Amino acid sequence: MTYDRYTSIVQELTTSLQELEASRSQHPLIQQYIDDEITEVKQALNRVRDNQYGYCEMSGEEIPFDFIKMNPTCTTLHGALEWRRFGKISSYS
Numbered sequence: 001m002t003y004d005r006y007t008s009i010v011q012e013l014t015t016s017l018q019e020l021e022a023s024r025s026q027h028p029l030i031q032q033y034i035d036d037e038i039t040e041v042k043q044a045l046n047r048v049r050d051n052q053y054g055y056c057e058m059s060g061e062e063i064p065f066d067f068i069k070m071n072p073t074c075t076t077l078h079g080a081l082e083w084r085r086f087g088k089i090s091s092y093s
Contacts (some may be wrong), residue, residue, distance in 0.1 A: 040073040058077070
């Protein structure tokens, strides 16, 4: 993995974090979703910092780049494959 490959994704994660941290909801359930997403984005940025980004936390295998582009906070191959199962990733990619 090279940092250059993930530069735009890291920038997107950083921007998303700033936007999420500025977001507040009166509704507790929506605020919980926002807080959960903040946690996921921070964890992804920590994995970048620790040079672990893009690798499955369970197996250590590299997560395909197309999956990372679709779900930049995924941490496992299983999680990445769930996106394909729910039609979020084209079967032809």
